[in-house]
């Protein structure tokens with residue numbers, strides 16, 4: 001079954017982890033034996049080959065570069081200009097992958113339709129479709145940079161990531177969106193870019209809802225009812241997003257799937273983390289909505305964590321093909337499953353771009 005993954009940090013892996021995604025998952029693992037600079041070395045799950053094997057023919061692919069103030073201990077660039085330049089390096093990698101025939105950028109409904117048709121009918125190695133998104137807006141030096149990003153193909157943006165940001169407060173911080181955030185939302189709306197509500201802290205989330213009327217979704221966000229943490233959506237937030245016709249992508253980071261996960265200590269097997277918890281999150285949103293139209297897949301695989309911190313039944317991203325069977329076992333019909341695996345996000349994109 002065709003899969004749309006709403007959140008993959010492909011260029012971050014290329015440009016910060018030094019992973020060549022044209023290699024197989026195995027080859028990347030072997031190249032990282034003995035490396036200790038990142039907690040997930042040798043545990044990667046994503047490569048272009050694995051995506052093709054898993055029929056993941058389209059994804060939201062991020063640019064991500066945080067700017068941090070001097071008084072903040074989070075890792076990040078010391079100026080928004082450096083952060084912007086880093087996103088441009090990431091974009092340059094996406095462009096070279098297009099030239100190599102590995103990726104194809106999708107910017108509008110016509111290209112989307114053509115890509116889906118091509119993926120279905122063509123033989124051999126096919127370019128994987130990617131739509132550019134920005135995780136955390138700190139690299140937008142000033143509001144007019146957003147139009148430049150739009151020209152480059154940016155079609156979704158999350159105003160915040162972790163901590164306090166220029167335009168909103170993100171995960172593990174408390175605060176609103178301020179005048180800069182409001183100005184950014186106006187520009188997002190004018191350019192018809194999709195607002196990604198993922199990572200907004202509660203106050204910034206609700207202020208965003210009060211100040212924004214354009215298309216909104218959440219690319220990778222799980223349910224607070226299942227794991228109680230500010231990174232997760234409360235039922236009230238999920239209901240608000242459903243009311244706005246959003247789709248919420250469910251992520252596979254283990255600490256967002258089971259309570260009491262301890263980073264670097266807990267193991268997927270020890271905590272019994274499997275795709276079943278993803279199904280629980282999917283089901284929770286379907287129960288709140290009363291239908292299967294508002295949830296999808298947004299794995300975040302290799303988003304700073306690997307096999308050591310994702311479901312034990314995931315070896316590579318190709319294992320996402322296990323999800324339809326699990327949904328079927330929970331009583332979901334074929335059309336429900338198609339909605340969840342891709343159709344909800346694809347419909348959202350076509351509606352936004354029509």
Ligand SMILES: [Zn+2]
Nearest residue numbers: 135199220300
């Ligand atoms: Zn994220």
